[in-house]
Amino acid sequence: MNKSLIIARKEFTDGITSKRFxxxxxxxxxxxVATGFVTTSVFRIGGITESRGLLQMTSSxxxxxxxxxxxLGIALAFDAISGERERGTLKVLLSxxxxxxxxxxxxxxxxxxxxxxxxxxxxxxxxxxxxxxxGTSIALDDIVRISLFIVLSILFSFAYYSISLFISTFxxxxxxxxxxxxxxxxxxxxxxxxxxxxxxxxILGPAPAMSFNPDFNRTQGGNAVGISQAYLNYSxxxxxxxxxxxAVSINxxxxxxxxxxxxxxxxxxxxxxxxxxxMSLLSSRWIDxxxxxxxxxxxxxxxYFAFTRRQEK
Numbered sequence: 001m002n003k004s005l006i007i008a009r010k011e012f013t014d015g016i017t018s019k020r021f022x023x024x025x026x027x028x029x030x031x032x033v034a035t036g037f038v039t040t041s042v043f044r045i046g047g048i049t050e051s052r053g054l055l056q057m058t059s060s061x062x063x064x065x066x067x068x069x070x071x072l073g074i075a076l077a078f079d080a081i082s083g084e085r086e087r088g089t090l091k092v093l094l095s096x097x098x099x100x101x102x103x104x105x106x107x108x109x110x111x112x113x114x115x116x117x118x119x120x121x122x123x124x125x126x127x128x129x130x131x132x133x134x135g136t137s138i139a140l141d142d143i144v145r146i147s148l149f150i151v152l153s154i155l156f157s158f159a160y161y162s163i164s165l166f167i168s169t170f171x172x173x174x175x176x177x178x179x180x181x182x183x184x185x186x187x188x189x190x191x192x193x194x195x196x197x198x199x200x201x202x203i204l205g206p207a208p209a210m211s212f213n214p215d216f217n218r219t220q221g222g223n224a225v226g227i228s229q230a231y232l233n234y235s236x237x238x239x240x241x242x243x244x245x246x247a248v249s250i251n252x253x254x255x256x257x258x259x260x261x262x263x264x265x266x267x268x269x270x271x272x273x274x275x276x277x278x279m280s281l282l283s284s285r286w287i288d289x290x291x292x293x294x295x296x297x298x299x300x301x302x303x304y305f306a307f308t309r310r311q312e313k
Contacts, residue, residue, distance in 0.1 A: 003098055007106025008113070015076065015114050024075055025118055028068050032126035035060045061126050062258040065119070065153045066251065070189070072118060073160030074181045076111045079174035080165050081307060086174055100308045107165070108300065115157045123150050144278060145261045155292050156254045160185065162299035169306040188249040196245035200238040207234050250295045253288040260285055 015021050084090035093103060127146060131138060164181040171177035208230040246252035260281050282289065 003102040004105035004109065007102060008109035011107055011110035012113055015110060020075060021114065021118075024068075024072055025122065028064075028072075028118065028122040029125070031064045031068060032061060032122060033129070035064050061123060062149065062255075062262060064126075065123070065149075065156070066189075066255055066258070069119065069153050069157035070160040070185045070251075072115060073111075073157040073162075074164045074178070074185060076114060077161045077164035078168055078178040078181050080107050080111075081168040082171040082174045082177045083168075085172060101304070104304055104307055111161050111165075112154075112158060115161065116154050119153045119157060120150055123153065141278065148278075149258060149261055152254065152258060152289075152292055155296060156250065159250050159292065159296040159299070162296040162303065166299045166303045166306065169303055169310065188251045192246050192249050193242070193252070196242035197238065199245055200241035203241060204234060204237055207231065250291060253291040257281075257285045257288040257292070 079086075081090070084093065094100065123146070160181075163184055164177065167180050167184075168177045171180070208228065243252070260276060
């Protein structure tokens with residue numbers, strides 16, 4: 001058997017039997033159940049009935065995935081190399097007739113299998129529960145969108161695995177690797193979006209007054225719900241500047257395409273938004289798809305170079 005597969009089988013066995021892994025799986029499930037319950041309750045209280053109700057429920061699953069997928073990737077990678085180095089097992093492993101590439105390949109294959117298993121099973125369980133709770137039917141287009149969402153979520157989680165693996169190759173202690181990895185996640189997930197809004201407000205200045213008088217706004221170029229056109233233009237410019245700042249964040253690109261897959265029936269300020277055709281969506285979001293796919297490749301290649309060229313002391 002290929003040495004990489006031998007290492008992958010050992011890593012997968014260690015991962016699937018670890019308490020850390022099952023704690024993350026349990027957290028996944030609890031968040032999915034809580035989000036699904038809240039969303040279903042809102043639908044029932046508000047009397048919302050839609051023929052594509054399953055996609056509305058899946059949008060809440062996407063929100064949960066945005067939070068949990070990076071944590072899963074980081075949890076599997078932060079001690080992948082640094083933990084072996086810290087325990088002294090890395091030098092023992094490398095003293096055997098085995099190439100460094102086999103070690104990295106084995107860990108990557110194992111992580112991809114664990115991430116794929118966790119994301120797929122948890123998503124399908126949550127969506128199945130949503131079908132039972134709402135009593136909605138499922139169409140072929142729904143299945144295609146959900147399948148694409150699962151693939152994108154696996155890539156998203158794997159991207160954070162690759163980032164954390166890269167950091168782990170340089171770290172002598174797992175705690176350092178974990179701290180830096182979480183710092184990267186916090187920066188991409190929270191700080192960068194706040195920074196984008198701050199830059200936008202600094203450039204554009206205060207927002208114009210927002211009137212809620214429909215008759216006034218119809219005469220002033222507003223819309224049917226009474227939001228002035230000036231305020232809508234201001235909000236659009238804020239979104240454009242913020243999006244430009246967040247262009248380096250994989251979280252932004254993943255959220256953009258995931259939310260587009262499950263667009264709601266009502267847009268901002270009460271404007272109607274139709275379900276986007278899947279092919280049109282993919283063609284308009286190709287940059288988001290490219291970033292989500294290329295991001296993990298860049299850091300995996302960097303991890304290869306860093307690990308294969310580093311001399312262990």
